[in-house]
Amino acid sequence: MTCAVAALKAFKDQLTVEQLTTIRQVEVDVGRQYQASTAELESLRSAHARERQDWEIERMKLDRELREVREDLRIARDDLGRERETSAALRRAMVEQSNQHLTLETQVSALRAQGHGLAEEVRGREARVGELEMALERERAVVREREQELREAEGLRRKLHNTVMELKGNIRVFCRVRPVQNEEGMAMIAFPGKESREIVLSQSSETATGGSREAVMPFSFDRVFQPQATQSEVFEEISQLAQSCTDGYNVCIFGYGQTSSGKTYTMEGGASDDAAGMIPRAVRQIFEVTQELKGRGWTYRMEGQFLEIYNETINDLLGTGEIDKKKHEIKHEKNGRTTVTDVVILPLESPSQVRNLLMRAQSRRTVHATLMNERSSRSHSVFTLRVSGNNPLTGESCDGCLNLVDLAGSERLATSGAANDKERLKETQAINKSLSALGDVIAALGEKSAADKGHVPYRNSKLTYLLQNSLSGNSKTLMVLNLSPLAAHLNESLCSLRFATKVVNNTQIGTARKQQARISS
Numbered sequence: 058m059t060c061a062v063a064a065l066k067a068f069k070d071q072l073t074v075e076q077l078t079t080i081r082q083v084e085v086d087v088g089r090q091y092q093a094s095t096a097e098l099e100s101l102r103s104a105h106a107r108e109r110q111d112w113e114i115e116r117m118k119l120d121r122e123l124r125e126v127r128e129d130l131r132i133a134r135d136d137l138g139r140e141r142e143t144s145a146a147l148r149r150a151m152v153e154q155s156n157q158h159l160t161l162e163t164q165v166s167a168l169r170a171q172g173h174g175l176a177e178e179v180r181g182r183e184a185r186v187g188e189l190e191m192a193l194e195r196e197r198a199v200v201r202e203r204e205q206e207l208r209e210a211e212g213l214r215r216k217l218h219n220t221v222m223e224l225k226g227n228i229r230v231f232c233r234v235r236p237v238q239n240e241e242g243m244a245m246i247a248f249p250g251k252e253s254r255e256i257v258l259s260q261s262s263e264t265a266t267g268g269s270r271e272a273v274m275p276f277s278f279d280r281v282f283q284p285q286a287t288q289s290e291v292f293e294e295i296s297q298l299a300q301s302c303t304d305g306y307n308v309c310i311f312g313y314g315q316t317s318s319g320k321t322y323t324m325e326g327g328a329s330d331d332a333a334g335m336i337p338r339a340v341r342q343i344f345e346v347t348q349e350l351k352g353r354g355w356t357y358r359m360e361g362q363f364l365e366i367y368n369e370t371i372n373d374l375l376g377t378g379e380i381d382k383k384k385h386e387i388k389h390e391k392n393g394r395t396t397v398t399d400v401v402i403l404p405l406e407s408p409s410q411v412r413n414l415l416m417r418a419q420s421r422r423t424v425h426a427t428l429m430n431e432r433s434s435r436s437h438s439v440f441t442l443r444v445s446g447n448n449p450l451t452g453e454s455c456d457g458c459l460n461l462v463d464l465a466g467s468e469r470l471a472t473s474g475a476a477n478d479k480e481r482l483k484e485t486q487a488i489n490k491s492l493s494a495l496g497d498v499i500a501a502l503g504e505k506s507a508a509d510k511g512h513v514p515y516r517n518s519k520l521t522y523l524l525q526n527s528l529s530g531n532s533k534t535l536m537v538l539n540l541s542p543l544a545a546h547l548n549e550s551l552c553s554l555r556f557a558t559k560v561v562n563n564t565q566i567g568t569a570r571k572q573q574a575r576i577s578s
């Protein structure tokens with residue numbers, strides 16, 4: 058600026074007044090212009106400052122906005138990131154879902170195919186079931202036919218069995234010789250013949266002239282069992298009688314013989330299965346048969362009683378009352394049943410119950426045996442198993458009774474040593490009386506033909522009166538004659554053999570009549 062002013066002063070010195078005036082004028086104008094420009098510049102400057110301030114404000118605002126935008130952008134980015142993640146996850150899920158969908162669709166189609174297959178199979182099976190039902194119905198008809206045939210066959214079997222029994226004789230006598238047990242002096246006993254029906258006793262005696270004479274006494278029975286015969290061999294012969302009982306017949310099995318001849322062993326037996334006697338075996342068989350017949354429409358009810366007859370007094374071996382004190386009466390009902398008042402009758406559902414019953418009776422007898430000297434061998438015991446059955450399918454019913462009687466020892470008065478003992482004398486007389494009454498009844502029954510129903514002395518003893526219905530026309534009787542193998546007992550054995558021969562000789566207890574009734578439907 059200072060240079061310009063100097064230049065201008067130099068230029069002024071050279072110029073005319075006019076020029077100077079003009080110049081001054083110009084200078085004023087320039088000054089004015091300068092001032093104007095300066096003013097303008099100032100105004101421009103202040104405008105510029107204002108603009109700059111505005112701009113600064115604007116910039117700061119923009120900066121703030123920019124920051125906000127950036128923050129928004131960051132948030133948006135974050136959101137976007139998350140959204141992206143979500144979207145990726147969703148996409149993955151979608152992929153997974155669609156994969157699953159595809160799998161499910163495949164499975165659905167497979168299941169549908171399987172379903173079709175199964176429906177087809179069900180139709181096939183339904184058809185098969187239909188065929189099987191028809192076949193089953195045909196089989197059922199066959200079974201019904203067979204069952205009917207079986208029932209008819211069962212009826213026929215009963216008839217045939219009874220015919221066989223009648224042919225064998227409704228009274229039979231078996232003879233059984235017990236083995237020796239650490240005893241001395243064997244009797245001479247022989248068992249000739251192959252049929253096991255003969256027994257021969259031999260006895261040597263001195264003649265008046267001092268020589269020796271041998272008496273040979275042969276006897277024959279329905280069956281003779283040698284000492285080695287087992288319980289099961291004896292029962293084999295008896296089992297048919299147990300069968301008759303389930304067919305509705307009354308059966309009596311007597312064990313006869315002197316004391317220690319083996320009656321109790323034969324009837325009750327020992328503890329082991331092999332040693333089991335006729336009572337447990339018969340009972341077991343009856344249970345088995347009734348069980349078997351269930352399949353052919355039969356139902357059975359069984360009950361047992363166990364009595365003792367001592368000195369013509371009845372005692373209940375299953376009861377609890379004082380022995381020999383309680384009075385029991387025998388009653389014969391019109392339907393052929395015999396009942397005894399005030400005695401315990403136990404319903405029997407299994408052979409084991411019968412075993413317990415026998416043990417109960419045994420223990421009651423044993424208690425009294427200690428008081429009364431071998432009481433069991435001095436009294437009769439009568440085990441009665443009543444079997445009542447009915448068959449609603451055939452309308453049949455039956456009522457049979459199995460009496461298993463262990464008789465008192467049959468020894469004679471002199472042998473028993475009773476002559477000097479009042480009590481023993483009374484016992485022995487009672488035993489002899491009842492045993493001979495039994496022999497008389499059987500003999501009387503044998504003599505009576507169907508047309509001549511004369512008097513049978515049942516009332517002569519408690520035993521025969523009690524067994525009246527099981528000894529009369531509709532019964533089957535077996536006497537097992539037990540013999541001791543000892544020489545010392547030979548005379549007693551001979552007495553027993555003679556008694557049994559008397560019973561057996563031509564005795565026939567009528568024709569067994571089954572106690573049967575038709576159930577009216």
Ligand SMILES: Nc1ncnc2c1ncn2[C@@H]1O[C@H](COP(=O)(O)OP(=O)(O)OP(=O)(O)O)[C@@H](O)[C@H]1O
Pocket residue numbers: 234235236238284314315316317318319320321322323433434435465466539
């Ligand atoms: N067949 C046999 N096998 C083996 N032992 C037997 C046989 N028979 C009898 N006994 C035995 O002989 C003995 C006498 O038998 P048991 O007691 O049965 O005779 P019992 O005639 O009943 O006598 P009691 O009249 O005195 O009661 C017993 O020890 C018994 O076990």
